[in-house]
Amino acid sequence: MLEIRDLHTVVDGKPILRGVDLEIVAGEVHAVMGPNGSGKSTLAYVLSGREGYHADSGEVLYDGQMLLELTPEERARAGLFLAFQYPVEIPGVPNATFLRTAVNAVRLARGEEELSAMAFLKEARAKLKQLQMDESFLNRQVNVGFSGGEKKRNEILQMAMLEPRLAVLDETDSGLDIDALKIVADGINRLRSAGRAMLVITHYQRLLDYIVPDKVHVLAEGRIVRSGGKELAVELEKKGYAEFSSAA
Amino acid sequence: MSVSVETVKSVEAATGGEYKYGFYTDIESELAPKGLNEDIVRFISAKKGEPEWLLDWRLKAFRLWLSSAAEEPAWANVRYSPIDFQDAYYYAAPKQAEAPKSLEEVDPALLETYEKLGIPLKEQEILAGVAIDAVFDSVSVATTFKGKLAELGIIFCPISEAVKTHPELVKKYLGSVVPVADNFYATLNSAVFSDGSFVYVPKGVRCPMELSTYFRINTAETGQFERTLIVADVGSHVSYLEGCTAPMRSEHQLHAAVVELVALDDAEIKYSTVQNWYPGDKEGRGGIYNFVTKRGACRGRNSKISWTQVETGSAITWKYPSVILQGDHSTGEFYSVAITNNYQQADTGTKMIHIGRNTSSTIISKGISAGHGQQTYRGLVRILGKADNARNYTQCDSLLIGEKCGGHTVPYIEVKNQTAKVEHEATTSKISDDQLFYCRQRGLSDEDAVALIVNGFCREVFQKLPMEFAVEAQKLLGISLEGAIG
Numbered sequence: 001m002l003e004i005r006d007l008h009t010v011v012d013g014k015p016i017l018r019g020v021d022l023e024i025v026a027g028e029v030h031a032v033m034g035p036n037g038s039g040k041s042t043l044a045y046v047l048s049g050r051e052g053y054h055a056d057s058g059e060v061l062y063d064g065q066m067l068l069e070l071t072p073e074e075r076a077r078a079g080l081f082l083a084f085q086y087p088v089e090i091p092g093v094p095n096a097t098f099l100r101t102a103v104n105a106v107r108l109a110r111g112e113e114e115l116s117a118m119a120f121l122k123e124a125r126a127k128l129k130q131l132q133m134d135e136s137f138l139n140r141q142v143n144v145g146f147s148g149g150e151k152k153r154n155e156i157l158q159m160a161m162l163e164p165r166l167a168v169l170d171e172t173d174s175g176l177d178i179d180a181l182k183i184v185a186d187g188i189n190r191l192r193s194a195g196r197a198m199l200v201i202t203h204y205q206r207l208l209d210y211i212v213p214d215k216v217h218v219l220a221e222g223r224i225v226r227s228g229g230k231e232l233a234v235e236l237e238k239k240g241y242a243e244f245s246s247a248a
Numbered sequence: 249m250s251v252s253v254e255t256v257k258s259v260e261a262a263t264g265g266e267y268k269y270g271f272y273t274d275i276e277s278e279l280a281p282k283g284l285n286e287d288i289v290r291f292i293s294a295k296k297g298e299p300e301w302l303l304d305w306r307l308k309a310f311r312l313w314l315s316s317a318a319e320e321p322a323w324a325n326v327r328y329s330p331i332d333f334q335d336a337y338y339y340a341a342p343k344q345a346e347a348p349k350s351l352e353e354v355d356p357a358l359l360e361t362y363e364k365l366g367i368p369l370k371e372q373e374i375l376a377g378v379a380i381d382a383v384f385d386s387v388s389v390a391t392t393f394k395g396k397l398a399e400l401g402i403i404f405c406p407i408s409e410a411v412k413t414h415p416e417l418v419k420k421y422l423g424s425v426v427p428v429a430d431n432f433y434a435t436l437n438s439a440v441f442s443d444g445s446f447v448y449v450p451k452g453v454r455c456p457m458e459l460s461t462y463f464r465i466n467t468a469e470t471g472q473f474e475r476t477l478i479v480a481d482v483g484s485h486v487s488y489l490e491g492c493t494a495p496m497r498s499e500h501q502l503h504a505a506v507v508e509l510v511a512l513d514d515a516e517i518k519y520s521t522v523q524n525w526y527p528g529d530k531e532g533r534g535g536i537y538n539f540v541t542k543r544g545a546c547r548g549r550n551s552k553i554s555w556t557q558v559e560t561g562s563a564i565t566w567k568y569p570s571v572i573l574q575g576d577h578s579t580g581e582f583y584s585v586a587i588t589n590n591y592q593q594a595d596t597g598t599k600m601i602h603i604g605r606n607t608s609s610t611i612i613s614k615g616i617s618a619g620h621g622q623q624t625y626r627g628l629v630r631i632l633g634k635a636d637n638a639r640n641y642t643q644c645d646s647l648l649i650g651e652k653c654g655g656h657t658v659p660y661i662e663v664k665n666q667t668a669k670v671e672h673e674a675t676t677s678k679i680s681d682d683q684l685f686y687c688r689q690r691g692l693s694d695e696d697a698v699a700l701i702v703n704g705f706c707r708e709v710f711q712k713l714p715m716e717f718a719v720e721a722q723k724l725l726g727i728s729l730e731g732a733i734g
């Protein structure tokens with residue numbers, strides 16, 4: 001589903017990604033781990049098309065399409081979802097309005113009919129329940145005044161509603177206490193399916209106790225330096241990232 | 249964080265071509281001779297078959313306007329070439345044999361015009377439950393629901409008609425809130441005012457439907473000088489809406505209206521405007537000069553006047569809907585959303601004059617500037633000596649889209665009573681790249697993202713609009729910023 005080939009990215013004049021290769025097949029969950037500053041979030045931004053994060057060379061194939069040629073919204077409509085490390089506040093916009101606008105933008109692009117207000121509400125309520133979120137979430141302004149845990153759950157709610165083909169989860173565990181982490185992980189696990197791939201970006205192994213990956217990759221200094229099974233995460237947790245730093 | 253280059257480019261790409269009401273109705277019109285002199289004032293008065301007292305009133309205003317006592321205001325933060333007041337028509341009316349008595353008699357070309365504007369008068373009458381007075385250039389061409397309203401004693405008709413049918417009311421209240429000598433444009437309006445609506449709601453009556461006037465400028469080189477007067481008698485309640493559009497033309501046209509509201513004891517008037525006059529093209533050519541005096545008097549105890557305005561059109565807007573809080577315990581409100589895109593300029597705000605005891609006022613102003621738009625919030629809160637326990641809360645928020653626009657806030661606060669409590673909050677913000685990217689990552693286009701974010705910014709004001717209008721306003725906002733992004 002996703003094929004990253006020799007991806008290079010320079011951000012603010014500094015090379016961040018220096019030849020990333022990665023392949024994810026539908027149905028799989030991959031974890032990308034690495035020390036701070038290794039380029040994990042940059043990878044998420046390049047994949048989702050954030051301004052200022054362009055590929056200088058290399059290519060990314062997504063369902064056979066040249067992903068990097070698409071605008072951010074085209075990528076989203078093609079089923080790429082980014083769960084933000086820092087979800088953004090949009091004052092005055094009710095969560096329900098935001099969510100419904102997004103869902104309908106994606107549906108229209110897929111040639112499906114827009115969801116009616118009633119149908120939307122019914123679906124949103126069901127997903128809220130799964131995520132143990134109160135219905136009042138829908139009326140609150142997008143991420144305004146949300147706690148860290150609420151913001152992350154809100155991201156997973158959006159993911160559940162948008163039903164992406166490929167979800168990139170950027171440090172979704174950061175700022176969560178253990179209870180919130182379990183709920184978020186549970187929400188993510190429910191969304192695992194044969195047709196969907198996930199790329200879980202995280203610094204700590206902790207999240208991977210709950211979202212068990214099919215493959216683990218270590219990103220260091222802009223390259224995937226090691227790949228393995230889920231046991232690699234445990235090993236990293238014990239040894240740390242020291243062996244992958246260039247100082248060695 | 250700065251807005252992306254792409255964003256700015258798309259703001260600049262916004263064009264007047266997106267204006268959806270820019271068509272012209274080819275209909276035979278009767279015009280006064282071009283220019284302005286006493287004969288023109290007499291011509292207008294005669295056309296409307298006015299009584300002597302009103303002609304005298306007009307002439308007095310005209311002479312004042314000519315004298316140096318009336319001076320064109322130069323203090324507003326707007327720039328434009330001097331207006332040649334002789335180079336315009338002051339009266340234009342579609343030709344018809346006789347004033348229509350019902351919708352069946354209205355010229356089909358006119359009905360079609362309003363249909364194209366999204367206001368099918370016939371259907372509105374049957375379906376929407378909104379009474380409409382349709383003003384086309386200098387005259388009212390149709391008023392719906394008159395009969396039903398009359399059963400409740402509510403008068404809703406063109407002001408030219410009220411002059412004849414209810415002279416005592418018109419005489420009593422006309423010019424009582426905005427005096428003839430108030431300001432240059434109000435004086436001009438008093439001399440040459442054409443049509444507008446007159447509303448009287450009798451004691452204790454709650455008007456069962458929204459009353460609405462739709463103003464349309466059609467004829468070229470014509471000024472529109474509407475005059476609206478709304479009187480809410482003791483314990484009554486009325487909600488009034490106005491909408492405005494004009495064809496796209498490369499020259500400027502003047503719209504100098506006067507609106508007066510009077511609320512007696514325990515009465516409430518809610519006045520909502522969606523102003524969408526032609527704003528000019530993207531280079532700043534053409535568009536309406538909207539120089540308007542709107543003021544309400546809370547004369548009675550416990551009375552309330554609320555202004556809600558959504559200002560998206562006009563090349564230049566100069567407008568300060570105000571409330572004079574005379575009655576004890578009276579309340580004044582001003583909720584405003586103003587958008588200036590391309591080369592639009594707006595100097596708008598309100599005045600809250602606290603005279604009575606325990607009076608309170610609320611001002612919520614949301615200004616959005618894009619392109620080369622320049623916008624000033626100008627507001628006065630004046631608490632007079634006897635206004636014990638007066639309260640004011642003011643909140644002015646500016647949102648800037650791009651680097652070439654401007655937002656300014658000029659609040660004046662004058663307090664002569666120590667028990668007063670006056671609060672003022674102001675913010676200036678930009679749409680951040682973070683917000684745009686977040687929306688786009690969820691599948692929204694640039695334009696939809698901006699519309700959504702701006703709608704959120706305006707939410708407090710939109711919530712004050714009647715339901716149908718709020719939906720309309722949200723759409724309009726999207727259109728006004730169309731190309732503003734994307």
